[in-house]
Amino acid sequence: MPSLKDLKNRIESVKSTRKITKAMQMVAAAKLRRAQEAAEAGRPYSERFESVMAGLAASMGSNADGPKLLVGSGSTNCHLLIVMTSERGLCGGFNSNIAKLAKIRAGELVSEGNTVKILTVGKKGRDSLNREFGKYFVGHVDLTSMKKANYAEAEKIAADVINRFDASEFDVATIYYSEFVNVISQTPTAKQIIPANFVGSSEETVYDYEPSEEEILKELLPRAVASQIFAALLENGASEQGARMSAMDNATRNAGDMIDKLIIKYNRSRQAVITNELIEIISGAEAL
């Protein structure tokens, strides 16, 4: 039976925990709004880009001499998994869901006899993949300095990935990130970016291409990689805040429940102490 003082301390400590989770929830809510706006602002670009690329890719057809970024390097033995997670924890299942998806896929690939390479973006994914798949790590991108998803960062990651591809370090690249559906639901998603796989409405219009289609493709494909990575960063940013917000909301509510229970317990034991004292006084008086 904990003493009254112990209970009081417990209540105080849970109360301050609740204050912290409440504050984190509110911060996440504010950041979520900004991240959501950023994600929405970025959508026109990536959507437009993809539809143009889809049109271009379709008109190139299955031309085997096309750019490697589009048609692939000819084999699919070596896979690069780009696992994009956040730098901070306390956001519910956000990071572990992405890592889980990547782990399942990596496990499959390994058992099929493929080579797996993992590039982690964000500390949390690296931590959770480290134990099982640490030996496959080929690189890490630190996002600590990045307050907000910015395109320059995406370009840097893309340049790194493309350099590795040009050096024939891998054949297929897939990004793992979390798609933002709404505040309470984020879906971990895998998306293949190399060889490029554009799904878009088949364009009805026949475009003139200037310079040639090949030239445009050559110029645009590296940008498409950057654009897709940037879109994933944006989605991740919004998802992270959404996940954190609902996780912290839950934590706040749990802390509230816990405080209620502790207070009842505290009151009961206080009453017990009072009753005890009364009994002692009365029996003491009777003894006289």
Add this chain to the structure above:
Amino acid sequence: MVKMLQFDLVSPEKSLVSTQANEVNIPGSEGDFTAMSEHAPLITTLKPGFITIVTDEGSEQYFVTGGFAEVSAEGASILAEHAFSKEDMTRSLADELISEANERRDQNATDSSTKYSSDLETALSIIS
């Protein structure tokens, strides 16, 4: 009544311009051209330069470092990685862009990087 075209200028981070325009002058990589309503469908890459948007209210200029333009009969959209309004362009920003491009050229002198920095310099020479 002149038919207008829907013009959009979007960067990865946000949509910069979305307006009805009479005509838009675009610095295509094969040469500048003006897009008006009913233009033949065209996709072209861009070279560094100024986009001039002419609307009923007047004209506006934006600087882009590259990207591509998609022109159709109904409208034109430009997807540019880095775009600045002309008012925001200052000599120091221009110099920064040029020195960045030169640095990249010096590190890795390919035809495209050399062309990029010289195009950039030409385009930005009008900024005072």
